Amino acid sequence: MASMRDIKRRRSSIQGTQQITKAMKLVSTVKLQRARANAERSREYFSCMYDTVTSILKRVGHVEHRYLTPGTSGKKAVVVITSNRGLAGGYNSNVVKLVTRNPQWKREDIVAYTLGNKGREALSRYGYEVRACNNDIVESPVYADAMKLSEELLRAFSAGEVGEIYLAYTAFKNTVSHVPTLLKLLPVEYAGEPEERDGKAEAIMTFEPEDVEALDLILPKYMTSLIYGALMESVASENGARMQAMDNATSNAEEMITDLALKYNRARQGSITQELTEIIAGAEALG
Amino acid sequence: MAEKNTFLLRIITPDRIFYENQVEMVEFNTTEGEIGILAGHVPLTVIVKPGILCISEPEEEKLAALHSGFAEILQDRVTILAEVIEWPDEIDQERASAAKARAEERLRSKTPETDIARAETALQRAMARIEVLK
Numbered sequence: 001m002a003s004m005r006d007i008k009r010r011r012s013s014i015q016g017t018q019q020i021t022k023a024m025k026l027v028s029t030v031k032l033q034r035a036r037a038n039a040e041r042s043r044e045y046f047s048c049m050y051d052t053v054t055s056i057l058k059r060v061g062h063v064e065h066r067y068l069t070p071g072t073s074g075k076k077a078v079v080v081i082t083s084n085r086g087l088a089g090g091y092n093s094n095v096v097k098l099v100t101r102n103p104q105w106k107r108e109d110i111v112a113y114t115l116g117n118k119g120r121e122a123l124s125r126y127g128y129e130v131r132a133c134n135n136d137i138v139e140s141p142v143y144a145d146a147m148k149l150s151e152e153l154l155r156a157f158s159a160g161e162v163g164e165i166y167l168a169y170t171a172f173k174n175t176v177s178h179v180p181t182l183l184k185l186l187p188v189e190y191a192g193e194p195e196e197r198d199g200k201a202e203a204i205m206t207f208e209p210e211d212v213e214a215l216d217l218i219l220p221k222y223m224t225s226l227i228y229g230a231l232m233e234s235v236a237s238e239n240g241a242r243m244q245a246m247d248n249a250t251s252n253a254e255e256m257i258t259d260l261a262l263k264y265n266r267a268r269q270g271s272i273t274q275e276l277t278e279i280i281a282g283a284e285a286l287g
Numbered sequence: 288m289a290e291k292n293t294f295l296l297r298i299i300t301p302d303r304i305f306y307e308n309q310v311e312m313v314e315f316n317t318t319e320g321e322i323g324i325l326a327g328h329v330p331l332t333v334i335v336k337p338g339i340l341c342i343s344e345p346e347e348e349k350l351a352a353l354h355s356g357f358a359e360i361l362q363d364r365v366t367i368l369a370e371v372i373e374w375p376d377e378i379d380q381e382r383a384s385a386a387k388a389r390a391e392e393r394l395r396s397k398t399p400e401t402d403i404a405r406a407e408t409a410l411q412r413a414m415a416r417i418e419v420l421k
Contacts, residue, residue, distance in 0.1 A: 045301045048368055052332065052359055143301040143370065208319045208333045217334045218357060221370065228301050
């Protein structure tokens, strides 16, 4: 049985950890609220963008366009959004797994653009090619960052360096549920058939400039908004995941402390009993 | 006829809803030239070019510098998805003037590396900012 002193020391060390996890939980709770508000505000822009793009694609149907057909290169660019710091439960590793555990992807074909230090560390450890990384973006994403990244990706796509572009991020459903998601950015996927144009108001929408030219201009914006939206959701998810992880850690610490307190009291009682037995035994020997 | 001569204008940026109100007319630059929209316009989608956005509310006029994005125009509703847009009081005049000078300089001293299109957009942006402040 561990000595009283050992148990006491252990207990105070766990108490110290518990205070840290408690504080981290509070910090992430506050950050989560802000990030969630931001993510919700950006959703409005994104959904309008999505509606417009789908309505254009619906009209033009299956047109030959450079952003709608896969490039000749077999390489795939993947934007991996993770956090810079750990202690967020499975948040980072789940996103990384989307890339490493994908049965259709070969390691040589992947070019990773990582946002967030954890993703970069993990992917280069697995031996993936990390083309570019920018770790500051995920701290507080602004739209200009997303714009820069999407320009860079489009350049690589147009130059034929990569044939497809994916986005690996964590979608924020609600405070407790965050879903690692893999999204295809380019070529823009459009599964639906051109709809019948009967009596619908939007069917007579005209475009200036013409459809194909409009696609040229709108699709990059669409991509930027996707990246931006993914960034916002990832930040919210990160803080949500960290909040949960820290909440678990705090309650685990609580459990351990109760357990140790019990052990300590038992050890104390044991030592008192032992002392008494010794005194009585000594007194008897003398008598 | 007098009852419905306004329409709903919504300007949405990635970070916020920039503006949402009933207006009489809105004017801005597009890739095909300047456009002014009244209620009951033909449904149209246009791409924005840097310039001034002029909102005519029933009582007053409002100006803003609109830099990029696109607009979806329906009969009773106009939605502008703006990537970058600023109210006059959000513009830093000195920065705008500096940016204008820089862009002009780049256009004048044309070297093969100069990205003309980019310098021109930068110039248009700076000019729109300065124009709105006037």
